[in-house]
Amino acid sequence: MTTKYEVVVVIVPFPAQGHLNQLLHFSSLISSYNNIQVHYVSTKNHTRQAKIRAHGLLKKNPNIIHFHEFSIPSFPSPPPNPNSNIKFPSHLQPSFESSYHLRGPVASLLRSLSSIARRVVVVHDSLMAYVVQDFTTIPNAESYNFHSVSAFTIFFFLWESMGKPFPIEAELLDNLPSLEGCFTSEFMDFMASQRKYSKFDSGNIYNTSRVIEGKFMNLLEKEPIKRNKTQWAIGPFNPITTINNYLSIGQQQRRHKCLSWLDKQSPKSVIFISFGTTTSLKDEQIKEICIGLEKSGTKFIWALRDADKGDIFCGQVRNIELPKGYEERIIMKNKGIIVRDWAPQLEILGHLSIGAFMSHCGWNSCVESLSMGVPIIAWPMHSDQPRNSILITKFLKVGIIIVNNWESCRNEIVKSNIIEQVIVTLMLNNNIEGNEVRRRAAELGLAIRRSVAEGGITRKELDSFIAHITR
Known part of the structure; x- marks a missing residue:
């Protein structure tokens, strides 16, 4: 032939x-x-x-x-x-x-x-x-x-x-x-x-x-x-540019609702929270995140889902309960949005309103965040994530670790006051440590984008x- x-x-x-x-x-x-x-x-x-x-x-x-x-x-x-x-x-x-x-x-x-x-x-x-x-x-x-x-x-x-x-x-x-x-x-x-x-x-x-x-x-x-x-x-x-750049007008009009909400927020004012497709959080941990987010005063998008099943098309998924009245309260105050379906992570990270990413540090998520110049709050869960978190925070210095000790992070519930403190450190403009992390993340993002040109x-x-x- x-x-x-x-x-x-x-x-x-x-x-x-x-x-x-x-x-x-x-x-x-x-x-x-x-x-x-x-x-x-x-x-x-x-x-x-x-x-x-x-x-x-x-x-x-x-x-x-x-x-x-x-x-x-x-x-x-x-x-x-x-x-x-x-x-x-x-x-x-x-x-x-x-x-x-x-x-x-x-x-x-x-x-x-x-x-x-x-x-x-x-x-x-x-x-x-x-x-x-x-x-x-x-x-x-x-x-x-x-x-x-x-x-x-x-x-x-x-x-x-x-x-x-x-x-x-x-x-x-x-x-x-x-x-x-x-x-x-x-x-x-x-x-x-x-x-x-x-x-x-x-x-x-x-x-x-x-x-x-x-x-x-x-x-x-x-x-x-x-x-x-x-x-x-x-x-x-x-x-390394947002997917919106190569969607047609009609397709852009069908964007996920969270992107329309982001359009109305100030630049770098919103934190994105996602722990990937292989992590399921305990109810107690979800409650602590809710409290920490609200106390921080930072606006957020939270992709709140259980880990994928082997066959994602088979059967029901857990309906994760939040504290009573929490979701209604944050929506009413325009403080955040909970995404329970599939979140368009790359488009979210590429949006100008995103200022940080609270992530499990799966490598796919790390690369997407780094290429968009978005700093990371590193919260590893398993697999390669604990070591990726060290690369992000210690060597690249483009993120902050949620808990310094992997053993503590792995075996204990991270409390709301720690979550609040880390968010405030990275998102507040008058915090010296946060400013340096954000600056390095932006510089690395620019270097990455130049590297693929x-x-x-x-x-x-x-x-x-x-x-x-x-x-």
Whole structure:
């Protein structure tokens, strides 16, 4: 058969929102280059999830990415348990393990595409190495490992797991949180099961920029961690201007109601609160946040939702109760808005009225906030988040940690007075510490935006990756 395409790129994300979203943005970046066909592969429900939560991303050109929605056997999809002793979303484990069933369909797709392209390039989430392993049987296929976490976090994970193969500055280890309580043993086993399949990858891709993590990208490029593989820091994958800029007038008129509310607020006057798609807060903690927000006097948008279920389209979700009269009171006083449906996070963070982001420090949220120049109140919950929070607050100095001790943050209810104090510190214009954090966040945001422009360091790195796979 005659070759139709020079290069076909197959994107294989891990079935969790922060992973689906990052690689959907990456798919859009790759598809902007000529003569590269992009295929995005997941289960039927997770592909649907990625698309409906993409907001304006796919509306500009909905046919530029080829979506594959593979059917797999049904799996348990229990609700999250907000009262669990460990905050990691263990209820998602059946969904994670269901991804194993994608191996056969993905292998068939790769073989089919190999006959119509000179080269098939697989970009897989690091947690999907098992699924794509059959690329090694296809002569014109090659694979690249995508890390969904920060270079900071992945460096320390690899450095520690390899027995600390070379010395590093002592300062880097000060206050570094342990991984205790960050994952379940089942998920640790799942991660370990993927690693042996990554040895045939040709390189590693990171959703970060060298203007954010140049120091830690340099550490990742030292042997034996590098393992003689090329590293590309191509982030941020997300658009670095608000999505409103490329929506049509009609689409802008259908914007989420919280954006219309933001339009009426003063610049940098509103704090956005969201703890991502894998965290469920206890009722006691929600009450303390309510009190702290109200006492701070700061206007806010709060995306108040439970963690996703493995199948977000299955069954009911918990209706989170707020203190009696709270929601009515803040609405009446024009103090805030509670978003219980899916919040357009990137559009919110890109709005001029947003002054800070109270975040769990999932890497996707960190990158979106940093690229918009928005400082972060770091409140980690599990996984890579505790270490990301140290990167944000200690090394980049573009945020304030909610509680200095990870053990306290993990095991105790954070009280309203602490929440109030941190908000006031970051949002009040006459606070010296807050002013410095906001200034550095704005400067880093500007540097990130320059890095992705023509001639910028990130754009050059993306061009380098494209040149490599089209060589």
